[in-house]
Amino acid sequence: MTKKTGNKVTRDWFRGWSNEYDRTLGRLKFHRNLLDMMVKNSAVKSNDKVLDIGCGTGLLSLKFLKASNCFITAVDNSKEMMAVFEDKIRRLGIDKQVVCKLMDADSLKFQDNTFDVVASSVTLHHLKEKLSVLKKIRGILKPGGSLIIGDVDMDSTGSHADINRFKRIIRVLEQEWISALKDGGVNAFVKMFDNGKKHILNQGEYCISLKQWADVCKKAGFHKIIIKRIPRYKCFGIVVARKEAV
Numbered sequence: 001m002t003k004k005t006g007n008k009v010t011r012d013w014f015r016g017w018s019n020e021y022d023r024t025l026g027r028l029k030f031h032r033n034l035l036d037m038m039v040k041n042s043a044v045k046s047n048d049k050v051l052d053i054g055c056g057t058g059l060l061s062l063k064f065l066k067a068s069n070c071f072i073t074a075v076d077n078s079k080e081m082m083a084v085f086e087d088k089i090r091r092l093g094i095d096k097q098v099v100c101k102l103m104d105a106d107s108l109k110f111q112d113n114t115f116d117v118v119a120s121s122v123t124l125h126h127l128k129e130k131l132s133v134l135k136k137i138r139g140i141l142k143p144g145g146s147l148i149i150g151d152v153d154m155d156s157t158g159s160h161a162d163i164n165r166f167k168r169i170i171r172v173l174e175q176e177w178i179s180a181l182k183d184g185g186v187n188a189f190v191k192m193f194d195n196g197k198k199h200i201l202n203q204g205e206y207c208i209s210l211k212q213w214a215d216v217c218k219k220a221g222f223h224k225i226i227i228k229r230i231p232r233y234k235c236f237g238i239v240v241a242r243k244e245a246v
């Protein structure tokens with residue numbers, strides 16, 4: 001599958017999900033805990049400039065704003081997901097603190113040394129080619145700035161016919177599906193179950209483990225890289241990586 005096709009599959013998927021997103025994944029405890037853990041470990045401060053890549057309906061950005069008087073630039077390549085967030089921004093009257101831009105994560109158009117924090121939750125796994133994006137993120141971070149990736153700890157690389165790969169993915173998806181049924185009910189389960197097939201077939205989903213993310217961060221030139229998993233949902237977690245201070 002070409003990168004372009006992968007992007008189209010993903011955009012179509014989120015176009016259909018946008019109006020249900022907050023009532024499905026948005027209700028699940030592991031997702032909320034993941035976003036809280038990201039904000040807590042970002043060391044975000046008042047007046048910091050934060051970039052949220054794959055902001056979707058704004059769940060992560062809103063948590064950053066609750067924690068600190070920061071300024072958010074939120075990017076996503078789905079206009080339908082972003083429209084849900086823009087509606088919240090209008091209703092909450094926070095347009096001075098959040099700017100939304102329709103932009104693809106693999107062609108970020110910002111000047112070097114712009115952001116104090118770059119954060120991305122359950123988004124970067126949609127990109128097949130990860131190293132070039134992390135190098136670009138390192139460039140647009142200010143010296144001493146932090147990258148926080150929150151994602152599922154799931155290595156879905158390898159051949160589709162490899163049964164061990166399949167079992168590895170299924171073990172993680174089982175946890176996700178149990179949580180979806182418990183916290184979100186049948187609708188959330190159905191959505192996460194359908195998404196599972198996309199993971200298994202790599203249809204716009206190219207997950208790697210948190211350890212593999214840490215290795216890509218290192219290759220991209222980051223340092224002080226740490227991995228943390230959510231205590232009750234260990235197949236989700238974060239990677240925090242710093243850009244060297246000058």
Ligand SMILES: C[S@@+](CC[C@H](N)C(=O)[O-])C[C@H]1O[C@@H](n2cnc3c(N)ncnc32)[C@H](O)[C@@H]1O
Nearest residue numbers: 014054055056076077078081104105121123126
């Ligand atoms: C699972 S949602 C996560 C949304 C939000 N970060 C959250 O944690 O709730 C993934 C988001 O990434 C966006 N996305 C996927 N691929 C992208 C890409 N290549 N560039 C920009 N956004 C992308 C989707 O449109 C979607 O809004």
